[in-house]
Every structure is written in C-alpha cells, then in structure tokens.
C-alpha cells in the first residue's frame with residue numbers, strides 16, 4: 009500500500025517553539041526510556057522501526073484523533089506554515105501519552121498534544137502548499153487547518169466539517185522516491201509541481217566544503233587543465249543541486265517545460281563574473297540558467313549591467329544555502 013501523506017499545519021505561536029524542541033532537534037529514545045517517560049518496549053520498537061535512537065516528535069489534539077489513528081509507519085508528514093511546506097518527515101509510530109507530551113512540550117503542551125507521532129528522515133523541503141494542494145486535488149480555496157491526510161483511493165466524501173479525503177499516492181511517491189534526484193524531479197513534473205523536488209541544504213554545504221578543501225590542496229600545485237575541468241564539474245553539480253530544477257535567472261520569464269534528451273531540466277551553469285574577468289570558480293559566483301536567461305545574460309544589450317546583478321544574485325543564493333536551516 010502506498011504511504012499516506014499528511015499535511016501538518018505548524019504556524020501558530022506555540023508551533024514555532026515546539027518545532028524547535030522536537031522536530032528541528034531530535035530526542036534520544038534511550039534517554040526517554042531511562043527516565044521512564046516511555047516504556048523500554050516502545051523505545052526498542054521505535055528504534056528498530058527507525059534504525060536510529062534519535063527521533064523527532066509531534067503531537068495533535070484530541071479532536072484530531074481519528075486522523076491520527078490512520079497514521080502508519082512509513083507515512084509522510086509535511087509541515088507547513090504561511091503557505092510553504094518546509095519540513096518532511098516519515099512516521100515511525102504513534103503513541104497516546106500525556107506523559108511524553110508533558111516531557112516534550114511542558115505542562116500546557118502536555119495536556120493538549122497527547123496524541124503523539126514519532127518521526128524519522130526529517131528533511132528540509134521548500135514547496136508551495138498551493139502546488140501540493142493542487143497535486144492532491146484539493147481546491148485552492150480549501151484551507152488545511154489541522155492534521156489532514158490524503159488517502160489512497162477515490163474521493164470519499166466528508167470526514168468532518170470540511171475535511172475531504174482525496175487520492176494521491178503519487179504525491180507520496182514523489183517525495184519518497186529515493187536519493188535519485190532525477191527520479192524525484194520527474195515525479196514532481198508528472199504531478200505538475202514544476203521541476204523542484206525536496207532536497208537538503210546539508211548536502212550542499214558538504215559539497216561546498218569538499219570543493220573548498222580540494223581547492224586549498226590544489227592551490228600549491230600547478231593547476232592543470234584536467235584539474236580545472238574537474239573542479240568546474242563539481243561547481244556545476246553543486247549549483248544544479250541548489251537550483252533544484254528551477255532557473256535562477258533574474259526576471260526569468262519561464263523555463264522550457266519538459267526535460268532535455270539527457271532527462272534533465274533545461275539548465276546551464278554559468279559564471280556570474282567570467283573566470284577570464286577574474287571571477288571565482290565557486291558556487292557563490294555561478295548560477296543555473298534556462299536557455300532564455302542564459303541568452304539574455306551573455307548576449308543581451310545590457311549584459312554589462314547584468315553581470316553585477318548576477319554577481320549579487322549568485323552570492324545571495326549561495327548564502328541562503330550556507331545560512332541556518
């Protein structure tokens with residue numbers, strides 16, 4: 009059975025603090041069991057399911073119990089606020105436990121959020137709720153106000169006041185499709201979600217760190233053509249990862265839909281300031297551009313002025329990835 013997808017709003021004033029405590033910061037199952045907050049049996053079960061001692065947690069109110077009861081290990085939870093999905097996690101298991109809620113969120117939170125689910129594979133994503141909603145077949149006017157799931161199968165009418173259960177196993181598939189970036193991009197396109205797919209900033213930072221380390225060790229050596237080529241290939245890969253299938257052009261009028269023959273979105277990596285003009289061969293000086301933006305940047309009447317704007321843009325895009333998650 010395809011995993012269910014749950015939309016989890018996290019926008020109110022409590023949510024920010026709670027996210028900080030139990031989604032952005034993972035909890036240690038062993039420590040919770042040692043302190044008697046959860047049973048040892050539960051800790052063992054969750055650890056086996058997750059393959060890790062460290063898990064994220066979220067809790068819902070009593071009135072969301074029917075939805076919460078549908079959660080199974082492997083299901084996907086998408087946290088969103090202000091129209092933006094920002095975090096994805098996979099359900100490890102559920103537990104009704106005021107005690108655990110109290111431990112995680114203090115006295116007031118404990119009384120409220122006792123229907124708890126544990127999460128693994130927490131990943132930063134950047135996706136418009138509107139697009140996900142459209143893909144899920146929910147009308148644009150529909151407001152997801154509480155934990156809400158998209159169920160496999162056809163529309164099944166009303167669940168409560170206005171909660172409709174809709175089909176979209178593919179949405180889960182798109183989010184979950186492995187580490188194969190290409191497969192994720194394709195799945196997203198098939199769903200009409202554009203070229204983007206969930207990705208993590210951590211991998212960008214790691215790639216940049218390894219690039220910089222390499223260039224340090226190369227600085228003393230004579231730069232051969234081969235080395236320079238390899239280095240540029242690394243910069244290209246990092247920038248394409250950052251672009252995540254979307255043109256980074258200034259005032260992009262829209263990139264070609266579909267994929268190139270190599271199965272990728274139509275994007276070229278271009279240095280903001282050319283290497284010949286002293287530009288750095290680094291992601292902070294490179295952008296991924298669609299053919300239109302690429303032409304305007306390199307052959308446009310105002311290419312000179314654009315160079316400065318692109319230099320700032322490349323810096324900003326790089327800084328966004330390197331900044332706090």
Ligand SMILES: [Zn+2]
Pocket residue numbers: 255256257260261262263297298299300301302
């Ligand atoms: Zn463009």
